[in-house]
Amino acid sequence: MSDPQQDPESHEGVIRTPKQLVWTVIAAFVLPVMIIILLVNFVTAADRSGAGSDAMSEQAITARIQPVGMVELRDASGPVQLRTGEQVYTAQCAACHAAGAAGAPKLGDEGAWAARIKTGYDALLSSALKGKGAMAAQGGGEFSDFEIGRAVVFMANKAGGKLDEPKAPAAAASAADAASAPK
16 A cells, blocks of 8 residues: 555645636636625615615605695685585594594484583584583684584584574675576
8 A cells, every 4th residue: 555645646736737726816816706796786786675764765755845734825705615514524523523532422422412412502612613621622723613513513413402503694695695596
């Protein structure tokens, strides 16, 4: 048996020519750099946004810079479109009275409305216009006092009350009649 330490062929490496050495050196530097570049491109190419990182999106910017309030100019001498009690209830009152939020009596709950209905229309209207308990004042808002009165009658009558529909103010009634008159 021959000694492996003395056998010259057993110590020879994989690289045998200068050309192989050049290619090995190039591959040893270029290949890892190319792999790193491809991995960075893969990681950064996808649109991966974490929670709350869409702060610079077009929708988020538009929401932040939108006006807080809007000014709507109306012609004071124009025709008045009076809304029904149900329309006012749906637009304004249903937020609390549909679910009974903050102690508001639910629409149609005869037990909760009975004592309130006994106080009469004027007391109910005053509570609605000036506010009562957790309910904010409704007077001076989007709806006229007459429309709020219609909503009060609508809610009271849904709970077993027998209140009469309030009479339209003279100016609003004549404007509404003029708007609905055949031309």
